[in-house]
Amino acid sequence: MAETTYAKGLEGVVAAESEICRIDGEQGKLYYLGYSIEDLARYSDFEETTYLLLYGRLPNRDEMEIFSKRMRASRDLAPEILDMVRNFPKDAHPMELLQSVISYLSGYIQHRIQHSATCNCRDTLHQVVQLASVVAAWQRFRESKDYIQPRQDLSHGANFLYMMRGQEPDEYEGKVMDTCLVLHAEHGFNASTFTARVVASTLSTCYSSISAAIGSLYGSLHGGANEKAMAMVEEIGSKDRAADWVNRALDNKQKVMGMGHRVYKAKDPRAIIMEEFLAELSKRKADTRSYDILKIVEKTFRDRMEEKGKPIYPNVDFFSGAVYDLLGIPKILFTPIFAVSRVSGWLAHILEQRRDNRLYRPKSLYVGTQPREWVTMEKR
Amino acid sequence: MAETTYAKGLEGVVAAESEICRIDGEQGKLYYLGYSIEDLARYSDFEETTYLLLYGRLPNRDEMEIFSKRMRASRDLAPEILDMVRNFPKDAHPMELLQSVISYLSGYIQHRIQHSATCNCRDTLHQVVQLASVVAAWQRFRESKDYIQPRQDLSHGANFLYMMRGQEPDEYEGKVMDTCLVLHAEHGFNASTFTARVVASTLSTCYSSISAAIGSLYGSLHGGANEKAMAMVEEIGSKDRAADWVNRALDNKQKVMGMGHRVYKAKDPRAIIMEEFLAELSKRKADTRSYDILKIVEKTFRDRMEEKGKPIYPNVDFFSGAVYDLLGIPKILFTPIFAVSRVSGWLAHILEQRRDNRLYRPKSLYVGTQPREWVTMEKR
Numbered sequence: 001m002a003e004t005t006y007a008k009g010l011e012g013v014v015a016a017e018s019e020i021c022r023i024d025g026e027q028g029k030l031y032y033l034g035y036s037i038e039d040l041a042r043y044s045d046f047e048e049t050t051y052l053l054l055y056g057r058l059p060n061r062d063e064m065e066i067f068s069k070r071m072r073a074s075r076d077l078a079p080e081i082l083d084m085v086r087n088f089p090k091d092a093h094p095m096e097l098l099q100s101v102i103s104y105l106s107g108y109i110q111h112r113i114q115h116s117a118t119c120n121c122r123d124t125l126h127q128v129v130q131l132a133s134v135v136a137a138w139q140r141f142r143e144s145k146d147y148i149q150p151r152q153d154l155s156h157g158a159n160f161l162y163m164m165r166g167q168e169p170d171e172y173e174g175k176v177m178d179t180c181l182v183l184h185a186e187h188g189f190n191a192s193t194f195t196a197r198v199v200a201s202t203l204s205t206c207y208s209s210i211s212a213a214i215g216s217l218y219g220s221l222h223g224g225a226n227e228k229a230m231a232m233v234e235e236i237g238s239k240d241r242a243a244d245w246v247n248r249a250l251d252n253k254q255k256v257m258g259m260g261h262r263v264y265k266a267k268d269p270r271a272i273i274m275e276e277f278l279a280e281l282s283k284r285k286a287d288t289r290s291y292d293i294l295k296i297v298e299k300t301f302r303d304r305m306e307e308k309g310k311p312i313y314p315n316v317d318f319f320s321g322a323v324y325d326l327l328g329i330p331k332i333l334f335t336p337i338f339a340v341s342r343v344s345g346w347l348a349h350i351l352e353q354r355r356d357n358r359l360y361r362p363k364s365l366y367v368g369t370q371p372r373e374w375v376t377m378e379k380r
Numbered sequence: 381m382a383e384t385t386y387a388k389g390l391e392g393v394v395a396a397e398s399e400i401c402r403i404d405g406e407q408g409k410l411y412y413l414g415y416s417i418e419d420l421a422r423y424s425d426f427e428e429t430t431y432l433l434l435y436g437r438l439p440n441r442d443e444m445e446i447f448s449k450r451m452r453a454s455r456d457l458a459p460e461i462l463d464m465v466r467n468f469p470k471d472a473h474p475m476e477l478l479q480s481v482i483s484y485l486s487g488y489i490q491h492r493i494q495h496s497a498t499c500n501c502r503d504t505l506h507q508v509v510q511l512a513s514v515v516a517a518w519q520r521f522r523e524s525k526d527y528i529q530p531r532q533d534l535s536h537g538a539n540f541l542y543m544m545r546g547q548e549p550d551e552y553e554g555k556v557m558d559t560c561l562v563l564h565a566e567h568g569f570n571a572s573t574f575t576a577r578v579v580a581s582t583l584s585t586c587y588s589s590i591s592a593a594i595g596s597l598y599g600s601l602h603g604g605a606n607e608k609a610m611a612m613v614e615e616i617g618s619k620d621r622a623a624d625w626v627n628r629a630l631d632n633k634q635k636v637m638g639m640g641h642r643v644y645k646a647k648d649p650r651a652i653i654m655e656e657f658l659a660e661l662s663k664r665k666a667d668t669r670s671y672d673i674l675k676i677v678e679k680t681f682r683d684r685m686e687e688k689g690k691p692i693y694p695n696v697d698f699f700s701g702a703v704y705d706l707l708g709i710p711k712i713l714f715t716p717i718f719a720v721s722r723v724s725g726w727l728a729h730i731l732e733q734r735r736d737n738r739l740y741r742p743k744s745l746y747v748g749t750q751p752r753e754w755v756t757m758e759k760r
Contacts, residue, residue: 005385006394009581009738013393014386019748034749043754060760080467084484087460092487099591103480104464107472189744191582195592198578201389202571202599211479212575212592219582221739358389359601364569368399369414374423380440 006365015360016197020053020348021188028266028313032186033057041273046156046181046341047071050128053186053348074126075150075159077133078108082147085137094138094336095218099211101134102127106207127207128343132156135336136163157181160340165328172284173327176277180323183270183316184338186345192216192223196346198360200353213346214339223335229258230321230331232297233290242296250304258318259301270316278319281326290322386745395740396577400433400728401568408646408693412566413437421653426536426561426721427451430508433566433728454506455530455539457513458488462527465517474518474716475598479591481514482507486587507587508723512536515716516543537561540720545708552664553707556657560703563650563696564718566725572596572603576726578740580733593726594719603715609638610701610711612677613670622676630684638698639681650696658699661706670702 007013022031030037033052040049047068051059059067077085081101088097105127137147140163148163157178161169169177187193196213200206217223236245249256261268282288298314305312324334387393402411410417413432420429427448431439439447457465461481468477485507517527520543528543537558541549549557567573576593580586597603616625629636641648662668678694685692704714 004392004394005387007385008396010390010393010395010740010742011738012384013390013742014384014745015390015742016388016744017747018744019746022746022748022751029751031751034752035754036751039754043756058755058760061757064757083467084464087463088484089487096483096486096585096587099588100480100483103476103483103591103595104468106476107469189742191578191739191741194740194742195575195578198571198575199592199595199599202596202602204595204599204602205476207476208479208595208598211483212579212595215483215579215584215588215592216582218588219579219584222582222584358391359571360390360574361571362390362393362395362569362574364396364398365394366399366402367397368402371402371409371411371416372414374415374419375438376423377441377444380438 004363010362015189015194016353018189018349018352019056020345020352021186023188023263025261025263025265028264028269030187030269037183037269038273040182041179044182046178046185046344049182049185050125050344053344054351071125071129071156072150072152072159074129075133075152075163077130077137077147081105081108081130081134082137085134086141088138090142093218094135094332095214095223095339097138098131098134098336098339099214099218102131102211102214103207105130106205127210128347129156131336131340131343132160133163135333135340136160138336139164139330139333140166160337161327169327172280176281176323177327179273179277180320180337181341183273183320184341186342186348190222191219192342193346193349197349197353200350201357201359203354203357206347206350209350210343210346213342217335217339217342223338225257225315225317226321226324226338227331227334228321229317230290230325230334232257233293233322233325236293236297238289239292239296242293243300246297246300247304250301256297256301258314258321259298260312261315264313264315267313268315271314271319274316274319274323275314278323278326281323285326287326290325294319294322384743390742395569395574396733398569398729398732399436400725400732401566403568403643405641405643405645408644408649410567410649417563417649418653420562421559424562426558426565426724429562429565430505430724433724434731451505451509451536452530452532452539454509455513455532455543457510457517457527461485461488461510461514462517465514466521468518470522473598474515474712475594475603475719477518478511478514478716478719479594479598482511482591482594483587485510486585507590508727509536511716511720511723512540513543515713515720516540518716519544519710519713520546540717541707549707552660556661556703557707559653559657560700560717561721563653563700564721566722566728570602571599572722573726573729577729577733580730581737581739583734583737586727586730589730590723590726593722597715597719597722603718605637605695605697606701606704606718607711607714608701609697610670610705610714612637613673613702613705616673616677618669619672619676622673623680626677626680627684630681636677636681638694638701639678640692641695644693644695647693648695651694651699654696654699654703655694658703658706661703665706667706670705674699674702 033056051067148166150159150163155178158169158174161177192213195216196209199209199212236242278291282291413436431447528546530539530543535554535558538549538554541557572593575596576589579589579592616622658671662671
């Protein structure tokens with residue numbers, strides 16, 4: 001591009017080509033490396049999906065076994081990391097703890113020799129894995145409970161629930177948690193992924209890049225929507241109040257969390273899967289309160305929108321908060337869990353950025369004061 | 381901008397307007413808020429320059445006194461932070477320690493209530509100040525020495541040298557160190573500043589944003605040039621070998637560190653000031669080795685380039701490494717010291733970003749595989 005373009009917020013600018021994620025917003029389809037999110041949710045798990053994202057293809061049985069073994073062996077936290085988690089003030093936000101721990105982990109990589117800008121992130125999977133352990137440990141310490149050693153016979157999602165609760169989840173809960181991680185692992189060029197690529201483009205390390213991405217995900221314009229959707233459910237309180245609440249919110253031009261999506265014009269395919277989980281979990285736990293409220297919120301909202309000829313559908317965040325809630329996960333962990341999952345996508349983008357790197361270096365337009373004389377302290 | 385533009389690395393794209401820094405590359409001039417870098421180096425100090433960057437104007441005497449007092453009172457590190465610094469493996473890189481500590485510090489802000497995305501970074505100066513303390517403490521621990529409590533009667537630069545050495549620097553050393561921080565405090569829309577603004581644009585906190593920026597500065601395409609320039613001086617070893625070394629490097633199309641600048645077509649104004657410091661420090665310390673080598677490198681390089689009609693001048697990194705070396709600072713701290721200084725510029729950009737925020741959200745172009753069928757493990 002020869003001339004200079006002013007694009008506030010980089011709107012309408014294509015910053016890179018990517019082979020990782022395809023989002024078909026019109027049809028409501030999402031693919032990682034060509035595989036549909038429905039197939040991934042049904043047939044894959046978080047470890048295999050991570051392999052797919054990092055290597056660009058599905059592993060055969062031997063490859064998967066080695067990879068999974070390596071991931072599971074990396075779950076335990078070093079004493080120094082546990083100290084950091086334990087010492088972090090309990091009323092601060094765990095996202096900044098996660099951001100901090102990931103940078104700090106760079107010092108704890110076994111093969112320090114590979115810890116350079118060009119290291120193969122695939123060899124440093126402990127950073128992917130340990131995010132889950134840090135979130136679980138933080139929750140334990142907040143409740144004045146002890147750190148739970150990870151288990152190697154559980155999936156990534158099930159082990160997270162185990163480390164958080166101290167009790168093994170049942171098989172269905174483990175499957176739901178693990179699949180939630182699959183559903184959030186990748187979603188193209190959002191703000192945090194873009195941040196990861198910007199930092200990676202300086203040839204910084206994958207630790208630095210992921211840490212920075214966590215910082216972006218912490219921003220309220222990015223992560224946090226499912227936390228707010230769950231807060232909405234709690235505010236509504238019971239299903240008989242749901243319709244009124246939505247009508248009042250719409251009358252007051254208030255935002256209804258989790259409805260609509262910038263990219264999906266059809267139903268977010270992840271929301272469909274998430275709704276199935278919520279329905280089944282509610283039944284199994286004999287607690288349909290959140291599900292009932294959400295279904296009325298959805299119906300009331302959609303009816304109102306359809307009057308205006310604007311069909312709007314729930315997105316993944318609409319149901320995921322209620323799913324996490326039924327799994328016993330407190331709201332403050334929702335965005336950290338997003339990071340636990342998305343880290344695989346970030347790593348895939350970091351590797352892709354490095355394969356054909358160009359430093360991201362946009363310009364700014366100077367609109368400040370012209371050169372001026374120095375003024376001594378006396379004359380100010 | 382209506383249509384979509386592909387700009388790899390965002391080249392030629394203006395991402396934002398800014399009032400902070402003006403760089404006149406043709407004339408070799410640099411201004412912070414309209415004040416020339418020469419005036420800032422001569423009349424100001426790092427604390428006042430930080431005030432200028434954060435408030436957009438110079439403080440009067442009362443304002444400066446309050447501001448300086450607050451900065452100096454924030455220098456000491458909490459025991460938990462000291463533990464992190466002490467525990468960080470000695471053969472890891474301190475940039476990732478800095479990145480980690482800054483996020484972690486978010487938990488230690490006194491007025492936790494202000495610790496939100498919209499907090500006024502000007503109230504959280506301890507993160508600016510404590511970067512210097514962390515770098516000094518890290519160096520002490522590496523040498524198996526004790527942490528030195530900060531002093532409140534010294535400038536930011538002088539106190540850094542004091543905390544690193546355990547002995548008060550002389551007045552001239554203190555002035556040089558502090559002015560080096562002034563010279564590096566701001567330089568427009570580079571990769572780390574862009575990173576800080578990208579993260580800030582999600583409405584994340586200033587801690588998260590600065591931490592991310594440190595990650596970018598760590599990248600070898602961004603920070604680290606003065607470290608390499610000093611390594612070059614050490615490799616050359618003595619002035620009689622300098623001319624040959626440069627000629628051989630140029631013949632082999634090898635990069636000569638610190639010569640030329642992407643933006644400055646005239647001499648980098650910071651290099652002129654830095655050269656004066658180096659000349660005077662070399663004289664005072666009766667150690668002119670580095671200075672002599674650098675002057676011959678510069679002359680040989682420029683003579684060769686002028687033969688081709690391409691005048692190329694040294695940039696700030698050409699001399700700054702040798703200045704730090706004479707101040708007793710080891711090479712591994714050069715990039716961390718860059719962060720100690722640039723944090724003021726990052727904060728200025730974070731505040732500016734928030735005043736008229738738009739999420740940075742460029743697109744990517746999907747060039748990957750088309751949707752494909754799931755393949756079971758047996759068939760892979």
